[in-house]
Amino acid sequence: MAGAQDHRLALAVGKGGGLGSVPAAMLSLEALHAELTALSAASDAPFNVNFFCHPNPAPDPDRMARWQKVLAPYYQELGLDTENLPTGPGRLPFSHESADVLEAFRPAVVSFHFGLPTPDLLARVKSWGSRVWSSATTVQEALWLQDQGVDAIIAQGLEAGGHRGMFLTHDLSTQLGTLALLPQVVQAVRLPVIAAGGIGSAQAVAAARCLGAAGVQIGTAFLCSHEATTSALHRAALQSPAAQHTALTNLFSGRPARGIVNRVMRELGPMCDQAPAFPLATAGMSLLRSAAESRQSTDFTPLWSGQNASTARHASATDITRDFVKAWTPDQVGGDKFLSYPA
Amino acid sequence: MAGAQDHRLALAVGKGGGLGSVPAAMLSLEALHAELTALSAASDAPFNVNFFCHPNPAPDPDRMARWQKVLAPYYQELGLDTENLPTGPGRLPFSHESADVLEAFRPAVVSFHFGLPTPDLLARVKSWGSRVWSSATTVQEALWLQDQGVDAIIAQGLEAGGHRGMFLTHDLSTQLGTLALLPQVVQAVRLPVIAAGGIGSAQAVAAARCLGAAGVQIGTAFLCSHEATTSALHRAALQSPAAQHTALTNLFSGRPARGIVNRVMRELGPMCDQAPAFPLATAGMSLLRSAAESRQSTDFTPLWSGQNASTARHASATDITRDFVKAWTPDQVGGDKFLSYPA
Numbered sequence: 001m002a003g004a005q006d007h008r009l010a011l012a013v014g015k016g017g018g019l020g021s022v023p024a025a026m027l028s029l030e031a032l033h034a035e036l037t038a039l040s041a042a043s044d045a046p047f048n049v050n051f052f053c054h055p056n057p058a059p060d061p062d063r064m065a066r067w068q069k070v071l072a073p074y075y076q077e078l079g080l081d082t083e084n085l086p087t088g089p090g091r092l093p094f095s096h097e098s099a100d101v102l103e104a105f106r107p108a109v110v111s112f113h114f115g116l117p118t119p120d121l122l123a124r125v126k127s128w129g130s131r132v133w134s135s136a137t138t139v140q141e142a143l144w145l146q147d148q149g150v151d152a153i154i155a156q157g158l159e160a161g162g163h164r165g166m167f168l169t170h171d172l173s174t175q176l177g178t179l180a181l182l183p184q185v186v187q188a189v190r191l192p193v194i195a196a197g198g199i200g201s202a203q204a205v206a207a208a209r210c211l212g213a214a215g216v217q218i219g220t221a222f223l224c225s226h227e228a229t230t231s232a233l234h235r236a237a238l239q240s241p242a243a244q245h246t247a248l249t250n251l252f253s254g255r256p257a258r259g260i261v262n263r264v265m266r267e268l269g270p271m272c273d274q275a276p277a278f279p280l281a282t283a284g285m286s287l288l289r290s291a292a293e294s295r296q297s298t299d300f301t302p303l304w305s306g307q308n309a310s311t312a313r314h315a316s317a318t319d320i321t322r323d324f325v326k327a328w329t330p331d332q333v334g335g336d337k338f339l340s341y342p343a
Numbered sequence: 344m345a346g347a348q349d350h351r352l353a354l355a356v357g358k359g360g361g362l363g364s365v366p367a368a369m370l371s372l373e374a375l376h377a378e379l380t381a382l383s384a385a386s387d388a389p390f391n392v393n394f395f396c397h398p399n400p401a402p403d404p405d406r407m408a409r410w411q412k413v414l415a416p417y418y419q420e421l422g423l424d425t426e427n428l429p430t431g432p433g434r435l436p437f438s439h440e441s442a443d444v445l446e447a448f449r450p451a452v453v454s455f456h457f458g459l460p461t462p463d464l465l466a467r468v469k470s471w472g473s474r475v476w477s478s479a480t481t482v483q484e485a486l487w488l489q490d491q492g493v494d495a496i497i498a499q500g501l502e503a504g505g506h507r508g509m510f511l512t513h514d515l516s517t518q519l520g521t522l523a524l525l526p527q528v529v530q531a532v533r534l535p536v537i538a539a540g541g542i543g544s545a546q547a548v549a550a551a552r553c554l555g556a557a558g559v560q561i562g563t564a565f566l567c568s569h570e571a572t573t574s575a576l577h578r579a580a581l582q583s584p585a586a587q588h589t590a591l592t593n594l595f596s597g598r599p600a601r602g603i604v605n606r607v608m609r610e611l612g613p614m615c616d617q618a619p620a621f622p623l624a625t626a627g628m629s630l631l632r633s634a635a636e637s638r639q640s641t642d643f644t645p646l647w648s649g650q651n652a653s654t655a656r657h658a659s660a661t662d663i664t665r666d667f668v669k670a671w672t673p674d675q676v677g678g679d680k681f682l683s684y685p686a
Contacts, residue, residue, distance in 0.1 A: 139587060159520040173590035173613060177502040177520030180541035180650035198523035207522060207550035244482060247516035270516060307523035
């Protein structure tokens with residue numbers, strides 16, 4: 001949950017019996033080091049560090065110019081300088097420099113989004129004994145990841161909030177609901193499969209177990225937890241009726257990601273052909289976001305959320321995690337007969 | 344499953360302990376009478392009759408002309424007369440004439456797709472003692488149906504094959520995966536909720552139960568059953584790797600429906616602005632379909648399927664149903680502790 005949490009959420013989840021994660025996609029190397037240092041100092045619990053591993057896009061000044069034209073009316077409306085739109089990358093992929101930082105901490109798990117890094121980088125991570133996980137949004141992606149030697153596969157259903165992990169296709173019609181994707185991936189691979197997408201309640205945890213999951217990955221249900229760094233505006237949106245309507249949008253980064261539908265998504269359409277390649281769309285929107293948020297508006301804010309915002313509780317992440325662990329642990333829900341089904 | 348089954352599938356499902364359904368959307372009044380007569384003569388088991396209840400669209404010659412222009416190259420390719428494209432409606436909504444036929448049979452359940460018929464028609468159906476069910480694709484639709492007095496709500500997740508039941512919105516981004524939709528509908532209404540979409544295995548049946556379903560509605564898993572009338576070409580497609588990629592398309596009827604991606608969906612795009620209003624797109628495509636199918640091609644065939652085609656088994660529908668009933672019935676899967684969870 002890059003942008004909505006730091007090591008404190010990972011720590012609280014670990015205390016509750018879950019595997020806490022530190023999202024590294026939007027951290028500088030210094031910030032990553034600081035986060036991992038703080039987490040390691042506070043707890044001996046295992047943790048996961050998550051990285052994006054997208055190819056850096058080639059500069060495309062024409063496309064950036066078209067995008068600036070699309071955004072120009074908004075810059076004018078908010079009184080921002082349209083001549084100097086920022087063009088920075090916004091998010092950096094996993095690199096040898098990231099690995100240099102990571103090496104000292106040897107996290108129990110290193111997970112990737114958008115496929116995997118290059119084989120040499122992957123080998124470095126595995127050489128420390130870290131388990132490698134990555135997200136699959138189709139059976140094909142799951143098989144590809146298995147071939148590359150990952151230790152577990154996260155089956156990311158269409159309900160999931162934030163970025164789609166898709167990397168072998170850009171066609172959104174290939175994306176499957178969790179109920180359809182999860183058992184097909186479980187059937188196709190010989191690795192443990194972790195269910196993601198729409199799982200934010202004890203019932204959904206139990207459902208994922210029925211479908212063959214070896215574990216669950218939960219995001220949205222933690223967005224309103226005490227330990228998340230989710231902004232007040234984002235929290236308010238998650239608790240509002242607007243959160244019933246999310247959509248996949250490429251406006252905020254260049255890749256499709258699920259968030260609550262807001263003004264810019266309605267006006268430009270959530271998927272816009274003119275948005276620059278990931279992650280180059282980030283910079284142009286972030287100035288608009290800052291200016292609007294200073295006026296208490298989420299018109300330009302990426303309000304990441306799964307299709308289950310109603311599961312986001314105001315509570316300690318440790319307590320939220322304990323409820324999920326309880327739902328997962330057979331002794332506490334239905335005896336070993338429940339555990340043995342559907343095996 | 345209009346177009347892929349008749350009363351024989353309903354009969355076989357009833358024998359297995361399920362509630363068999365007769366799809367009426369593509370039947371003439373005479374054919375509907377014949378189907379219900381045959382089913383009633385063969386069994387005393389309760390059954391469901393399903394109707395579409397769309398508004399008949401106003402004629403729109405300009406839009407039809409544009410659509411004919413889109414299809415013209417295909418007509419030429421297949422050597423068909425482009426001057427006289429058929430313009431018939433393709434599917435008729437529930438009417439007083441349908442009710443006249445239905446009245447003599449008083450089905451246990453009458454279900455509707457695309458909302459509900461007019462209040463006077465609804466009152467007629469209820470006056471016989473038939474239970475009325477209808478599909479909801481959002482929480483808002485579920486609440487609307489409850490207000491109109493339905494007896495149960497079918498929560499149709501995005502994984503489902505065939506037509507989306509959506510009727511309060513045309514915006515596909517409002518559509519939710521079953522894992523997200525089902526518990527939200529269960530939470531929102533005081534009626535029994537039947538889960539639909541992606542459910543074709545014992546595991547998925549158990550998962551739907553975990554999520555609060557009072558029952559499950561299953562389609563795709565029956566498409567290759569002995570008793571289905573699914574064509575040989577459609578069966579072959581369902582068993583092929585192509586079935587891993589379905590999409591929502593309006594090309595075959597005018598409303599979004601999920602089917603296996605085929606040539607016309609790839610070439611025109613699955614959702615095409617020029618397609619006439621439902622059900623007027625049906626006729627133009629059906630001639631192409633017939634001509635292509637006579638050459639063993641599914642280029643223009645609506646290959647309806649959910650995102651779980653892999654669950655479609657070559658078996659008797661009675662046996663398939665028995666497996667689902669077994670997965671649902673707590674005594675046979677995990678004892679009463681399973682039943683009591685998550686209540």
